[in-house]
Amino acid sequence: MKITILNGNPQESSFDAYLNEIQDQLEDKGSQVTHILLRELPLKYCTGCWGCWVKTPGKCQADNASQEMDEAVINADFVLWAAPMKMGYPSELLKMAMDKHLPLIHPYMEVDQFEAHHLKRYVRYPRLGLVVEKEASTDDHDLQITTQMFQRTALNFKSGLYFSLTSETPVSELVERIMEQSAKPLALPTTPQPTKGTAVTSVESITLFNGSPRGERGNSAIFLQKLAEGFGGESKMVNLVNINATPEHVQAFREAKAVWLAFPLYTDSMPGVVKHFIEALEPLVGQKGNPPIGFIVQSGFPEGLHSRFVERYLEKLADRLGSAYLGTIVKGNGEGVRIMPENMNKKLFDGLLSLGNGLAQGETLNASTLASIAKPESFPKVLAPVFKLFLKLPIAHSYFDGMLKKNGVYEKRFDRPFVKQE
Ligand SMILES: Cc1cc2nc3c(=O)[nH]c(=O)nc-3n(C[C@H](O)[C@H](O)[C@H](O)COP(=O)(O)O)c2cc1C
Incomplete structure (x- = not known):
């Protein structure tokens, strides 16, 4: 099995030792592990330019480091997202890296789970797991919120989240979860209701x-x-x-x-x-x-x-x-x-x-x-076939098609620059 660990620990700590131990045990079981220390990768923040969809389809031209990362991600059987919790959510370093996964999916939309999502760019996507190191204030609510957000990201990444654990989990257990190829992803969460804010008076x-x-x-x-x-x-x-x-x-x-x-x-x-x-x-x-x-x-x-x-x-x-x-x-x-x-x-x-x-x-x-x-908060399920039909019409992707054509790369829109798998 090919496994990629995206280590979003911003500073060396015992969390690295935990992840190194995971790597060692996976390698002992015959897996090939690519452990990416994101803090040593000169990643740039995503600027929302859409270049990875409409200029160089499938890769961020502005950032060689993210190309290296994305290649290791899309060609893995399993990707472990790993980071310490910071202010109730995994580190900024992991988040900026995940923003740079965008080229791995396609700009066109499809209906999945009765919702709008993007089309696959690649044939196959890795199974995904999350391991976080708690911060002093981490409670169950933080972990639940984080897990659900990562489940949604996994869905948009054409895969599923197979576990969401903390570094309190014994290494051997986490390794087993990664190796368990017949496991099912965590069941998708139901959408939370809108929150209610409070009022404040006399705001100057x-x-x-x-x-x-x-x-x-x-x-x-x-x-x-x-x-x-x-x-x-x-x-x-x-x-x-x-x-x-x-x-x-x-x-x-x-x-x-x-x-x-x-x-x-x-x-x-x-x-x-x-x-x-x-x-x-x-x-x-x-x-x-x-x-x-x-x-x-x-x-x-x-x-x-x-x-x-x-x-x-x-x-x-x-x-x-x-x-x-x-x-x-x-x-x-x-x-x-x-x-x-x-x-x-x-x-x-x-x-x-x-x-x-x-x-x-x-x-x-x-x-x-x-x-x-x-509005629309969601599309009524009965409208899913209509929505599906709409998404087949050229007008549904005219925004991105227009940019692809202007840049002379329309014919390259389905490119898979990092393909090693088919
Ligand atoms: C890296 C990246 C990731 C995105 N992820 C999502 C997403 O998960 N769901 C979504 O509905 N839109 C997503 N979008 C679309 C943006 O939310 C949308 O284009 C937004 O209007 C951009 O706002 P801005 O012009 O203020 O930056 C993403 C865009 C980028 C560049």
Whole structure:
């Protein structure tokens, strides 16, 4: 068996020794193990440029290190995602690496589990497992939230999550789980219900944290601007993509009267740059006076349901910071927002303006406005055949086809640059 370990431990620790022991035992059983120390790989953050889909289909041209990693991932029988928990979720290092798995799937969509997902690029995908090292504050809820988010990523990665364990598990047991080729993946979780935020009164100003790896050019900034416009009071925007300015970002958080953090869903979770910021907030845990915080999560897939899993994480994050949780605004089909004419976004913008206005009045986010923005939460199962038919029409992938053609690589759209398996 070929096994790839993606070790997202940012600093050498006993967790490395644990993973080395797993490697040794797997090799003793005849497996071929590629153990990638992500901290030694000069990976770059995903910038959301779509180049890996529409310029060099199947690989990120900007990043040789991620090509090396993706090749080891797609040609493995089993991939072990491994990382210490940091602020309730596996490390930023693992998250930035997972963002760079995007080239391994195809931009076109299909219906799976009655939901929108992407097509396979490769014939076969590795089985997946997760092992985390707990941090002092890790509780069962953190582990459940993390497991469910990784299950969703595994589904989008055309595979399944076969276990989610902590490093308290004996090495021999974990090795057995990896070797157990006839095992079934963990049963997919049901989608959590939308969370409920609280109200805060007399908010003088809001600080907007834009978590889009595209910075100001992305969709997330538009969402934040509309919310701020509705709020009407003082506001300022901080672009988290400038990670060299993280100390200033943390300072802006400390000084904020209320915070709104918006980001695109990246592999069913937050982008690596957002996780970087969240980890930088760790010194504020346990301090009094952290600002109230609300979130906007917008995704490429049309249904709101895809973002409900990370929403649970965000609710818990507010709790971890001792911040009042203002709620989460969820929107599918977010990718279209920046390219649509203003009138096509009218319903969304009106909703954001009205939610922003409510904040200025000290109201909680209006539940029916939230539901209307998130619509469709899911597609009714009976519509799945219609949706399937639609996805077969050229118009369904005209966005990516247009870019592929413009770049002269349309004929290469199904390329499998790392294929060793067929
Ligand atoms: C690396 C990467 C991973 C993504 N993962 C998801 C995902 O898991 N689910 C989804 O619906 N959209 C996903 N998207 C699509 C983005 O959420 C969507 O394009 C979003 O509108 C981008 O927002 P921005 O312009 O603010 O960055 C992903 C995009 C990228 C580049």
